[in-house]
Structure formats: structure tokens, C-alpha cells
Amino acid sequence: MSKFKKGLEGIIALETEISYIDGEKGILEYRGHRIEKLAELSYEEVVHLLLYDKLPNTEELNEFFNKTKVIRELDVRTKEVIHYHNFNIEAMDALMTALAHISQGDPDLNVNTPEANIRKALRLIAKAPTIVAYYQRIHEGKEIVKPNELLPHCSNFLYMLRGEVPTKLESKILDLDFILSTEHELNASTFAVRVTASTLSDIHSAVISGIGTLKGVLHGGARLAVMNMLDEIGSPKKTEEYIMNMINTKQRIMGFGHRVYRVVDPRANIFRDLAKKIAEEKKDMKWYDMATKIEEVVTRELVEKQGKPIYMNVDFYSGVIYKYLEIPPKLATAIFALGRITGWLAHAMEQYSDNRLIRPRAKYIGEHHSQDKEISKLTKD
Numbered sequence: 001m002s003k004f005k006k007g008l009e010g011i012i013a014l015e016t017e018i019s020y021i022d023g024e025k026g027i028l029e030y031r032g033h034r035i036e037k038l039a040e041l042s043y044e045e046v047v048h049l050l051l052y053d054k055l056p057n058t059e060e061l062n063e064f065f066n067k068t069k070v071i072r073e074l075d076v077r078t079k080e081v082i083h084y085h086n087f088n089i090e091a092m093d094a095l096m097t098a099l100a101h102i103s104q105g106d107p108d109l110n111v112n113t114p115e116a117n118i119r120k121a122l123r124l125i126a127k128a129p130t131i132v133a134y135y136q137r138i139h140e141g142k143e144i145v146k147p148n149e150l151l152p153h154c155s156n157f158l159y160m161l162r163g164e165v166p167t168k169l170e171s172k173i174l175d176l177d178f179i180l181s182t183e184h185e186l187n188a189s190t191f192a193v194r195v196t197a198s199t200l201s202d203i204h205s206a207v208i209s210g211i212g213t214l215k216g217v218l219h220g221g222a223r224l225a226v227m228n229m230l231d232e233i234g235s236p237k238k239t240e241e242y243i244m245n246m247i248n249t250k251q252r253i254m255g256f257g258h259r260v261y262r263v264v265d266p267r268a269n270i271f272r273d274l275a276k277k278i279a280e281e282k283k284d285m286k287w288y289d290m291a292t293k294i295e296e297v298v299t300r301e302l303v304e305k306q307g308k309p310i311y312m313n314v315d316f317y318s319g320v321i322y323k324y325l326e327i328p329p330k331l332a333t334a335i336f337a338l339g340r341i342t343g344w345l346a347h348a349m350e351q352y353s354d355n356r357l358i359r360p361r362a363k364y365i366g367e368h369h370s371q372d373k374e375i376s377k378l379t380k381d
């Protein structure tokens, strides 16, 4: 049997054409395109790239937009499910529950062809933001705001969430958030998606596996933890003491560290610039100043003094940006899922296209009992 690596660290589990990471140089590409270039596009263009392996021309982009904008609304029964459950469950659980419900009404329910999976993928991408926005509105005791067909994907989500059309900068920031969050090779949730798809289970189930995995605090849940940490610190003046206390008591600083990157996560650099822009537009530097202070202390103490490669990751400044967008912290992980869903779908389809069941081995470290004796004793007793 091959050598055991806890957490599958560094193990190549499969081949992919969807994304490439160089963790030493801080390079991330989707389908061969650098993330810094993709950050100049719209989320819809990146979705097209991931699903169809092609950047769309104007005609293809319009066709894609026209197809998806009309399928954002939910059916009456799914809305009832959200109404019924929303006070007892968190946003990520609401998303899983509503998607499980939607899958049962999907016109391609039992069809697993590439064409059916693309149709299902578009429906999932279009409807998932509506679930999260309706969940939040109902949770706040407000009227739901129906999807607006005139708005692009991300602006429409903010519109449904807040009941007003967002500013240009806010829309651009959420677009970027979705672009930077949508794909990241074989992260834990994408691996879960591929394992589920490899059993030839349906694409909705694969996505639901991804949501359940993203929820954890070591993965997508770190964004919520970053927002909570900023709230708890409260002001730039208290930041140094707070972080030093965490470091001295050996606690993990959320939004820092990564299994693959040994330098700063390239997405985090883009997010840092964005956080500064929105802080300046809102004339409120508080969250940005706290974040730069946290980064300074962690770099000084953990990277420079202790020599550990614990740099900021994608979740750090995205948590800061959500503060400026006034996104309720409890929605942070669900919004990550809304961006990541496209990457999951691309991976599920890639898995189906050249499938082999994913089934690794475990090294048994328990005892080997002389079962015969024990069992015969039991039967005697």
C-alpha cells in the first residue's frame, strides 16, 4: 500500500482541466487563465468559461444571460419549504434543504447526460441566490423581493437581499467575490462533490455534499469566523492586543494559513485592494484598518519570528468586504457557496465525463483480536 499522509496532504487524487495552482509562486488559473485577468471580467463570463471551457463572445454572453435570468424564481412549494424551516435552521442548512427539495421537482431528475447536467447546472446557479435571499428576508420578517431580470447575477442577489439596487462599486465587488470564490482545484468541498459524482449519484446530491463540506470553520466557515473576530475586537486600537493574545494562547487566526499556498493567496491580494476601495467609498476605514493591523501582527509574529508560512487566505479580506456590504455574518458561508457552486458543477461534470469510482484505502491501526475465542465465549455465556 502507498505511504500514508494525514489529511491527504500533497496527494494527487485525480486529473483536471479546470484549475491550476502553484502554491510556491502564488499562481491560480481557471482553465489556463490567470485569476488577476479573470478579475476584470463579469461573473457570468467566468461561469461560461468554467462550464463550457470557453470565454463567451457578446452573443454567447447575451444568450447565457437571457437563459439564466428567467429561471431565478423558485416554485411555490420550495418557497413554502423556506418559510416553514427558516426560523429553526441556518442559511447553509436552508440552502441544502431547499436544493434537495428543488432536485425532486427538476424536469431532468433521473437523467444524467451531459446535456441534462448543463440544464441542471444553469438552474442551480440561477436559483441558489434566490433561496439565500428569500431565507434572509423571511428570517428578518420582511417581504421577499422577487428577482429582477434587468440586473446581472450578483447585483440581482444584493437587490433581492436588501430590497434596493446596489451601487456600481457594490455590484462589482460582489461580482469579484463570486469570481474569486468560484473555483479552487481539489479543496475539501470540491473533493466531496467529486466523490459523490463518482458514485454516479445525481448532480444535485453532489452539490449538496459540497455545501455540507464548505460549512466547516476550517473551510468556508472561516469567513464567518473572520467577521465575528472583527466584531469582537471592535476597534483598530484593540487589535494588536487581541491578536497577540490569540498567538500566545496558540489559537488559530481565522483567514490565515493554507494547505497549498506557501506565499500569500493571490485572491487575497485582490480582495485587499477591493476592501480599501470600498472603505474609501463608504468613508469608513475602521474594518480595513483593523484588517491591515491583524495582517501586520500575524506576519511579524508567525511568519517572521516563527518562520511559519501562515499568510492571509481568500477568507480574510472577503470577510472584511462583507462587513462593508453590510452582509449579515450568518450569511457569509452561504454566499461563499453561491460563488463556489459553479466550480462544483464544473468538477461534477468533469468527473462524469471520465468517471472511475473514488475509493481510497485506510491503514488499519486497531487491534486484531483472537475473535474465535471471544465469540465462542459469548455464545457459551
Ligand code: CMC
Pocket: 007, 184, 187, 217, 218, 219, 220, 222, 251, 252, 253, 254, 255, 256, 257, 258, 259, 260, 308, 310, 313, 314, 315
Ligand atoms: N493561525 C495560527 N496558526 C496556524 C494557522 C492559523 N490560521 N494555520 C496553521 N497554523 C499552524 C498550526 O498550528 C501548525 O503549527 P505547528 O506545526 O506548530 O503545530 C502549522 O501551522 C501547520 O498547521 P496544519 O493544521 O498542519 O496545516 P493544514 O495545512 O492542515 O491547515 C488550514 C490548513 C487552512 C486548515 C489552517 O491553516 C487553518 O486552520 N486556518 C484557519 C482557518 C481558515 O482560514 N480556513 C480557510 C482556508 S482557505 C479557504 C479554503 O480553502 O476553504
